[in-house]
Amino acid sequence: MPSPTTEPTTALEKMDRCGDLSHRPRVLLGKMGLDGHDRGVKVIARALRDSGVHVIYSGLWQTPRSLAISARDEDADCIACSMMSNSHLVLVPRLIGECGNVGRPDMIVNMGGIIPQEDIQPMLDAGINELFHTGTTLESVVESVRKVTEPYSELESDHPTAKLARNISFAHAGRAPGDAARKRPGRVIGLTGSPGAGKSTLVAAMATEAVKRGDKLAVIAFDPMSPITSGALLGDRLRVDFNNVDENVFYRSLAIQGEDYSTLKDVVELIGGAGFDKLIIETVGAGQNEVRIRNHVDNTAVVVVPGMGDAVQIDKAGILEIADEFVVNKADYAGEGELVARLQEITAGRRIYETIATRSEGIVELLDGLFGE
Numbered sequence: 001m002p003s004p005t006t007e008p009t010t011a012l013e014k015m016d017r018c019g020d021l022s023h024r025p026r027v028l029l030g031k032m033g034l035d036g037h038d039r040g041v042k043v044i045a046r047a048l049r050d051s052g053v054h055v056i057y058s059g060l061w062q063t064p065r066s067l068a069i070s071a072r073d074e075d076a077d078c079i080a081c082s083m084m085s086n087s088h089l090v091l092v093p094r095l096i097g098e099c100g101n102v103g104r105p106d107m108i109v110n111m112g113g114i115i116p117q118e119d120i121q122p123m124l125d126a127g128i129n130e131l132f133h134t135g136t137t138l139e140s141v142v143e144s145v146r147k148v149t150e151p152y153s154e155l156e157s158d159h160p161t162a163k164l165a166r167n168i169s170f171a172h173a174g175r176a177p178g179d180a181a182r183k184r185p186g187r188v189i190g191l192t193g194s195p196g197a198g199k200s201t202l203v204a205a206m207a208t209e210a211v212k213r214g215d216k217l218a219v220i221a222f223d224p225m226s227p228i229t230s231g232a233l234l235g236d237r238l239r240v241d242f243n244n245v246d247e248n249v250f251y252r253s254l255a256i257q258g259e260d261y262s263t264l265k266d267v268v269e270l271i272g273g274a275g276f277d278k279l280i281i282e283t284v285g286a287g288q289n290e291v292r293i294r295n296h297v298d299n300t301a302v303v304v305v306p307g308m309g310d311a312v313q314i315d316k317a318g319i320l321e322i323a324d325e326f327v328v329n330k331a332d333y334a335g336e337g338e339l340v341a342r343l344q345e346i347t348a349g350r351r352i353y354e355t356i357a358t359r360s361e362g363i364v365e366l367l368d369g370l371f372g373e
Helices: 039-049 064-073 088-101 117-126 138-148 160-172 199-212 242-248 264-273 311-315 336-346 363-371
Strands: 026-031 054-057 078-083 109-113 130-132 187-193 217-224 232-234 249-256 278-282 299-304 325-328 351-354
Touching: 026 039, 026 064, 039 054, 039 078, 039 138, 039 232, 064 078, 064 088, 064 160, 064 242, 064 249, 078 088, 078 138, 088 109, 088 117, 109 138, 117 130, 130 138, 160 249, 160 264, 187 199, 187 363, 199 217, 199 242, 199 249, 199 278, 199 363, 217 232, 217 264, 232 249, 242 249, 249 264, 264 278, 325 336, 325 363, 336 351, 351 363
Parallel strands: 026 054, 026 078, 054 232, 078 109, 109 130, 187 278, 187 299, 217 249, 217 278, 299 325, 325 351
Antiparallel strands: none
């Protein structure tokens, strides 16, 4: 019988291994093809995060195009692609090609997985930067990320979305972009609420609905930066099906300490200047005192779920007080009616939307209400 183990999934000590670089490395992790196993890639994600890397996890079942779009919009320093489905000889060259098609032919692609010896050179010839086999140490993976992280410079690409992504990197690093157009989008919505309320799933459902209507939508999703390593795990975008929405949704993940929105004004104006008139800003999972997002948006929607607390908790000053609208998500959960009744006592006429984001219920009404359609 195998014996249980209490060993951690990563033996790497949690420490900042990237603080000496020009910026925090941004690595896009993704799995192409039909491989449904993600344990290994999550181990890599944690090891990188615990070393000070900003890790963007795009999820399972990615196509070459969806992965390329994600890497471009996130302005990743490299794609770390995991392959276990024996389709690398087909999918990897397509990924390299799609990076060029979406305006980033210079995108660095590293690959890990079970690669037969005879396929190594064809993968390198296709444009793979580095290959990692089973047994590669986590320290080697971190070092490979350090090696590809170069100071930001102007892109040679003329692709407008690629340039937008790089300009956001400049702005978020406190460096003014060159001659980029600036304009505030017509409607900027802040979406906030406690962790686990389903904000990312709501955003994904609204993005899908917006694209069905022929609209374009931009999303900025904030996640917390580690106070120990300054690393971050940016996993909100995996809720959006980029295999379907394609380039109609611009989605950018950013890590911050606390509520540091000091660069947000510039980021918002760059997005508007690039032609996006509708923008959703998803905050870090918020507590009662995390309310600064309201200073940067036109309307603040606060997401709550049944079971969030008693009447005293609901009535406390703070996050509920800043709401222009309330979204009661997971409306199929027990206690939903009671929560809505309690909210009605304090809303003073503010609208309450009831949604089940996982089934796209109530999303049409929410999208119409937030963007005034």
